[in-house]
Amino acid sequence: MERRASPFLITLLCLGITFLYLPMLVLITYSFNHSALASVWGGFSTEWYTELLHNQQILKAARLSLEVAVFSSSGALVLGTLAAIALVRFTRFRGRLLLTGMVNAPLVMPEIITGITQLLLFVSMLQLVGWPSRGLTTIVLSHIAFCTAYVTITVQSRLQTADRSLEEAAMDLGASPLEAFVDVTLPIISPALISSWLLSFTLSLDDLVISSFVSGPRSSTLPMVIYSKVKLGVSPDINALASLIICAVGACVLVAGYLVRRTERQRLADAQLAAQ
Amino acid sequence: MSRTTDERMRGAAAIAGAVQRPRSALSRLVERHGRWLIIAPPLVFLFVFFLIPFAFALKISFAEAALSIPPFSAVWHVTADHHLQLTPSLANFKYLLTDEVYAVSYLYSIRTAFFSTLLCLLIGYPMAYAMARSSKATQGILMLVIILPFWTSFLLRVYALEGIIRDNGLLNTALLWLGVIDHPLKIMRTTFAVYLGIVYSYLPFMVLPLYATLEKLDVTLLEAASDLGSRPWRAFLDVTLPLSMPGVIAGSMLVFIPAIGEYVIPALLGGPDNLMIGRVLWDEFFANHDWPVAAAVSIAFLVLLAGPIAVHQYYRVRQLEQ
Secondary structure, three states: OOOOOOHHHHHHHHHHHHHHHHHHHHHHHHOOEOOOOOOOOOOEOOHHHHHHHOOHHHHHHHHHHHHHHHHHHHHHHHHHHHHHHHHHHOOOOOOHHHHHHHHHHHHHOOHHHHHHHHHHHHHHHHHHHOOOOOOHHHHHHHHHHHHHHHHHHHHHHHHHHOOHHHHHHHHHOOOOHHHHHHHHHHHHHHHHHHHHHHHHHHHHHHOOHHHHHHOOOOOOOHHHHHHHHHOOOOOHHHHHHHHHHHHHHHHHHHHHHHHHHHHHHHHHHHHHHHHO | OHHHHHHHHHHHHHHHHHHOOOOOHHHHHHHHHHHHHHHHHHHHHHHHHHHHHHHHHHHHHOOOEOOOOOOEOOOEEEOOOOOEEEOOOOHHHHHHHHOHHHHHHHHHHHHHHHHHHHHHHHHHHHHHHHHHOOOHHHHHHHHHHHHHHHHOOHHHHHHHHHHHHOOOOHHHHHHHHHOOOOOOOOOOOOHHHHHHHHHHHHHHHHHHHHHHHHHOOOHHHHHHHHHOOOOHHHHHHHHHHHHOHHHHHHHHHHHHHHHHOOOHHHHHHOOOOOOOHHHHHHHHHHOOOOHHHHHHHHHHHHHHHHHHHHHHHHHHHHHHHO
């Protein structure tokens, strides 16, 4: 579409974006509020950030959440990429429909159902085979399951547009199918791999409902700690923590977006050079 | 396309195989079943950790609550003479049908999800439309602006929204200061707050599929409509809206289905009388410790969700095949 948007439409767009960002900006502003009362501005202060650094409960939960996020996003990256290759490259195999269903269903399955059913599995497994006990392992396993879905969808769409003939050319020149894939196609889909790893990382870091069900009594993730505090009302140190998380995630996404775009542009330039 | 390349590859492999020295049985095995090395890991993992759990939930929904670890009775046991004895209990499902809180909360969740989705569509459509009509460079930036909130924590965004709509939050403070109202609006702990929370959290899911279809729309069709004397509004209703229906359906499903099962938003923003199914399920599990009833509610809920999920799957598969 190339027709200009009317001023009316542009106003609505701006209002919508304001709606998306205003609450977060207000939250960040209030994290520097000296007063512990939510409605009063008591002057600029960074005391809530210092307090945060001394809160052992939050630090411990943050550590656990980061560990879970690293393991789950890496596991999901491997499984999701394999699933994407299977779905794009192998048009016919037994279980294809099953795999398609299982990678798409988690996207719309209510988290609470996934959480309950997975807990029931883990409890029954513990009874039958003595593994896994509830804690880091069970949280990682259930996070891998839903992150795999997001990785598959992202990589699948990138793989579909990748040019197969480049791989065929490599094989004509003597590369094995595996070598051709690793040397030719993998670099092409690498932006999708990076962004899906990051997406899995943030989804895992953010998950409250599934973790609440499958975690053990002594393993609370960061969202679980935040939720139990937030339920009691506004707390200034959570404002500080929230601001830190929002800024960190925002910065990561912007940097990753920039890097992915730069490699894409570089690749296009290379392709043009090669064509000349 | 991939089928012909598949065939070509197989042909090339056959020729290469004929020319090369005979291979060991092992490498032939890898060659023949190599693709299963790729397919099997995700297939088995998702089967065990995503699909099998539903089987266990189904089994436990036929058990009875018990004071043991885990807190439910066995559904089957092997008798002394090695016969498998089934002792399923339908009590949980009977209970679901007799205690009206479940039917009420299910209908209530659907209503909440429906109105939130509608609100989301009304706000998201003009946004996607304006995005699709901006210059290519602006579109890239706007995409990032819309996606960025989706990356930041869902829980924290709901919490941030609370800061705006609280009784002494920014909205009420601003309105009081402007003199529009003389006492604070009661938004927190109302159904409207839940709608607002869902719209706020899920808006990117609505805008992006809409933008994707609107961006591909052929402008010449609109020009043709206006050449034939159509006013802009009529052209929108007759041409743009019908053609953007795939985006409308995809976006609505992405908001509607998860919104029915939403727990965090009604728990943080809704009033104590807000009985969304997610909250009922959570309480059944964590407050009442009745795992079999919670399992039965999940199974019943899933059966009722099967319709919308099937619609979503159908459109996704069709979209992928195009």
